[in-house]
Amino acid sequence: MAIEVSVLENFGREADLRKKWLKMWKNLGARILKLPKWMQDIVLEDINTAIKNRIATMEMIQNANRKH
Numbered sequence: 724m725a726i727e728v729s730v731l732e733n734f735g736r737e738a739d740l741r742k743k744w745l746k747m748w749k750n751l752g753a754r755i756l757k758l759p760k761w762m763q764d765i766v767l768e769d770i771n772t773a774i775k776n777r778i779a780t781m782e783m784i785q786n787a788n789r790k791h
Contacts, residue, residue: 751770755763 755766758766
């Protein structure tokens with residue numbers, strides 16, 4: 724039973740996170756689409772780079788914490 728509860732809690736957390744992502748992208752997307760195409764490309768590349776770097780940093784922190 725504990726496993727079922729854990730799975731449901733994780734599912735709920737993931738569903739909530741997906742809602743937040745969709746809301747954020749809806750708001751950002753509306754603003755990005757108002758820009759000229761060349762600016763949209765720059766912004767999307769910046770977002771991609773920023774997210775990749777943030778995830779890499781968080782993974783390094785997480786891995787360092789596991790070693791202690």
